[in-house]
Amino acid sequence: MRRRGVPGFLVAVFAGLVTAVGITVSAQGAGLGLPDEFADYFTWERANPQKDLEESAHPLIKDIYIDKTAAETVASSAFPYAEGSTLIKERMDPATLSVTTLYTMRKTAGFDPQNGNWQYGVLEREDTGAFTGGWMSAENAGMCVGCHVSAKDTDYTFLSYLDK
Ligand code: HEC
Numbered sequence: 001m002r003r004r005g006v007p008g009f010l011v012a013v014f015a016g017l018v019t020a021v022g023i024t025v026s027a028q029g030a031g032l033g034l035p036d037e038f039a040d041y042f043t044w045e046r047a048n049p050q051k052d053l054e055e056s057a058h059p060l061i062k063d064i065y066i067d068k069t070a071a072e073t074v075a076s077s078a079f080p081y082a083e084g085s086t087l088i089k090e091r092m093d094p095a096t097l098s099v100t101t102l103y104t105m106r107k108t109a110g111f112d113p114q115n116g117n118w119q120y121g122v123l124e125r126e127d128t129g130a131f132t133g134g135w136m137s138a139e140n141a142g143m144c145v146g147c148h149v150s151a152k153d154t155d156y157t158f159l160s161y162l163d164k
Helices: 007-023 026-031 068-076 139-154
Strands: 063-067 086-092 099-107 118-125 129-136
Touching: 063 068, 068 086, 099 129, 118 139
Parallel strands: none
Antiparallel strands: 063 086, 086 099, 099 118, 118 129
């Protein structure tokens, strides 16, 4: 762990700044325990014009970040998404506005052909500011799929926050 020796609260404070201001520093994202592939997710396109306050399995309050590949599909409504498309829902604590959880979806060829080949993941943020968790196996993602299947027409993504 490269950040050993850095007081946890400093990491947490910096993480909060990065999230709030959206500074493009992917190396810092990596230091937060995020997988390289989305260490800079907070610089991606935000799909929701307003904060996503919809009641669902995902608690309030939320922002949804989508990578370039996913953004092309969303803009053109040309479903299904292309290989590698990644969507990340970032959940904040309503009291502190600190990020607590990331819910992730990535299109991965051959991963789960019955359910649109989406890989699902959850990352929880620890008190140190670093994230733990990651991608789930197809077997463990049954709960996610069970709900997202009702958005099958838009390739398992709800996108209900797009025009709000
Ligand atoms: C009870 C239903 C339900 C379950 C279970 C569920 N989701 Fe969702 N999910 C939704 C709804 C509804 C939305 C859109 C509204 C919102 O933002 O809450 C959404 C949105 C998302 C998005 C943004 C892309 C989109 O679909 O618009 C991601 C990423 C996501 N969920 C990941 C997950 C993961 C990972 C799991 C499993 C750990 C999961 N979801 C479980 C209902 C669910």
